[in-house]
Amino acid sequence: MGAIITVGKKEQVSFQIKDHVLxxxxxxxxxxxTVVNYFERVIPEGVLEKGKIIDEDSFEMILSECVTEWKLKRKDIKFLVPDSSIFFRQIDVPKDLSKEEIRGYINFEIGSTIHLPFDEAYFDFFLLNDEAEREIKQILLFAVPEQLTNKYVSHFEELKMNPIVADVAPLSMYRLYMQDHKDEIDEQVMQLEWDLSSINISIFDEHxxxxxxxxxxxxxxxxxEVSQEKNLIEWVCKEDEKVQGELQDSFTEVERVIDFYKYTVNKGEKEVTKIFLTGDHPKILLIQKLLEDSIGINVETEKSLDILSKVNIYVPYRFMLPLSLCLKEV
Structure with a gap:
């Protein structure tokens, strides 16, 4: 997504807000x-649901405490919009439109030929083809609800932070992945962000x-069982058998997406060739093993990324997404 306001020359904070954690x-x-520090804080149940702020007072109190303890006032903030609110669709636009004109076309067509599941939106797009012989141009449209995004912006601003960018989690993480894989044009990469409360599934073809x-x-x-020591959280599973059964159900969903992409989207001509696995699930290593055993596709994690050897301090794997957001230019 695009810049919200002008960036200043100061330390930048990359925020990930999930239902269970900030x-x-x-x-x-x-x-x-250039990492200075990293922090996390448990969000109690009932404060957020699918990214929507349910308990405004509790969220404001938690965020305020974090801003004070982590010394975030007057810093520039990049943040990820709630995953469940992202609208994503491939659409056609007239072939004679320039990239700049496409934005105006989308603005005009929203509500008539382009229907979104919310009234007002922030949006961005990717141009999929620009071939002169094509009668149309194909783009990928991303949109997020303006009202929800503005609510987060308002909370940041009320606490004297400076929000400069809102971004989409799968694109942010792939930006980090791309640092090492720019030349792998032929790969069909499924990116899995496997968190405690949700799974983001995205597929990239030719990047x-x-x-x-x-x-x-x-x-x-x-x-x-969750415990917080200073600015880090530890989750310990009390019901291993139950949680592993739930993971198996999720593997079935992932397999369905792989089959859908191969047979429905690509008529058997293309298929996922690699899985890139990230996320904050405490059983992420078990998830990697079970994925490889059940799906039979090479599964890589952030440990395979050479760029992470450049990180100047140790950063736990569950911080990979906000770390990737720091690469987003304004």
Whole structure:
């Protein structure tokens, strides 16, 4: 998504807000070798649901405490919009439109030929083809609800932070992945962000997003013992057998997406060739093993990324998404 206001020359904070956690990485510049610190804080049940703020007072109190403890006032903020609110669709536009004119065309057509599941939206797009012989241009349209996005912006601003960018999680993470894989044009990469409360599934073909889906994860806080020490959280599973059964159900959903992409989207001519697995699920290593055993596709994690060797301090794997957001230029 685009810039909200002008960026200043100061430390930048990359925020990830999930239903169960608030997490951030502070950097001096938009580069992984300038990390200053990282923090996370548990969000109690009932404060957020699928990214929507249900308990405004509690969210404001939690965010205020984090801003004070983490010394975030007057810093520039990049944040990720809630995963479940993202609208994603391939659409056709007239072939004679320039990239600049496409934005105006989308603005005009929203509500008539382009229907969104919300009234007002912030949007961005990717141009899929620009071939002179084609009668149309194909674009990938991303949109998020303006009202929800503005609500987060308002909370940041009320606490004297400076929101500069809102971005989409799958695109942010792929930006990090691309640092090492620019030359792998032929790969069909499925990116899985496997968190405690949800799974983001996205597929990239020739480094362009062609599929995106957010799946709510079966997640009961009663199955986990959570503790917070200073600015880090530890989740310990109390119901291993139950949680592993829920993971197996999620593997079935992933397999369905793989089959859908191969047979319905591509008529058997293309298929997922690699899975890139990230996320904050405490059983992420088990998820990797079970994925490889059940699906039979090579599964890579952030450990395979050479760019992470440039990170100047140790950063736990669950911070990979806010770390990737720091690369977003304004």
């Amino acid at each position: 997490r951030c990485v502070v950097t001096k510049q938009p580069a992984v070798d 362009k997003p062609v599929f995106m889906r957010n799946i709510t994860q079966s997640f009961s806080r009663e199955d986990w």
